[in-house]
Amino acid sequence: MRIATWNVNSVRARADRVVAWLERTGTDVLAIQETKCADDKFPYSVFEAAGYEVAHTGFHQWNGVAVLSRVGLADVEPAFPGQPGYGDEPAIEARALGATCDGVRIWSLYVPHGRSPDHPHYTYKLRWLEQLRTAAAAWHDADPQAQIALLGDWNVIPLDTDVYDVADFAGHTHVTPAEREAFFAFEQAGYTEVSRVHVPAEHTYTYWDYQQLAFPKNRGLRIDFAYASPALAARVEGVRIDREERKGKGASDHVPVILDLENR
DNA sequence: ATGCCCAGAACCTCTGGA
Numbered sequence A: 001m002r003i004a005t006w007n008v009n010s011v012r013a014r015a016d017r018v019v020a021w022l023e024r025t026g027t028d029v030l031a032i033q034e035t036k037c038a039d040d041k042f043p044y045s046v047f048e049a050a051g052y053e054v055a056h057t058g059f060h061q062w063n064g065v066a067v068l069s070r071v072g073l074a075d076v077e078p079a080f081p082g083q084p085g086y087g088d089e090p091a092i093e094a095r096a097l098g099a100t101c102d103g104v105r106i107w108s109l110y111v112p113h114g115r116s117p118d119h120p121h122y123t124y125k126l127r128w129l130e131q132l133r134t135a136a137a138a139w140h141d142a143d144p145q146a147q148i149a150l151l152g153d154w155n156v157i158p159l160d161t162d163v164y165d166v167a168d169f170a171g172h173t174h175v176t177p178a179e180r181e182a183f184f185a186f187e188q189a190g191y192t193e194v195s196r197v198h199v200p201a202e203h204t205y206t207y208w209d210y211q212q213l214a215f216p217k218n219r220g221l222r223i224d225f226a227y228a229s230p231a232l233a234a235r236v237e238g239v240r241i242d243r244e245e246r247k248g249k250g251a252s253d254h255v256p257v258i259l260d261l262e263n264r
Numbered sequence B: 001a002t003g004c005c006c007a008g009a010a011c012c013t014c015t016g017g018a
Helices: A011-025 A044-049 A120-142 A177-188 A194-198
Strands: A002-007 A029-033 A053-057 A065-069 A074-077 A096-101 A104-110 A147-153 A224-228 A236-241 A257-261
Touching: A002 A011, A002 A104, A002 A147, A002 A224, A011 A029, A011 A044, A029 A104, A029 A147, A044 A053, A053 A096, A065 A096, A065 A104, A120 A147, A120 A177, A194 A224, A194 A236, A194 A257, A224 A257
Parallel strands: A002 A029, A104 A147
Antiparallel strands: A002 A257, A029 A065, A053 A065, A074 A096, A096 A104, A147 A224, A236 A257
């Protein structure tokens, strides 16, 4: 089985490109982030015509996450237990969606950006990651054999070698010790970040800004990751970062991360 | 080469993204 995660930066602007990619790569399950649309504007029919079931949560033009599957889609949850809200009257945002696809519990995750280390969005980001880790630990404790995939745009640069020049991020989000600690805490919860295991090369990126020739100059960031529970990690045969997908007109600023699982 | 911000809402220019 082939599963993947991709921040598509608007599903309506890129639906045809996503379908073409699904068919070209033979991907069975895709977690997508930043759909940037409300549920009633999601282009369901484009994906259904290609043979995929769709689960989506989106309230307006921001955030939005989905799971597409051609191997079954069940037990959809539009948020994780304890997921924090944001704002003066805290509201749950469309940043997490869970669904079970052929025995694998898939979570499509769009971690809050943080804006800047002195912004309320930053403390929200840390709280969000901590609550997700708490939920993920509980899932694993409840069933140590569960196959769980935490897939998405984590908005954290875990290592200095995950960015073209870490000095450019001094004073910014994504590289602070608290964010990195929150990211690596998933290891203590029993999860393994399998893209690092299979693609360990330094300066391997998943995102390049649209501005200032970032992609041709390879000024990118590695911020899209796949944490797997032990039972799922043992099943991962390979991981690929599809850098080709950043090329050409109409590309997202992120590229897909693909996991190949041993067939059961 | 991959090419010098993009998408959405609204209809002008802001918000958010990193």
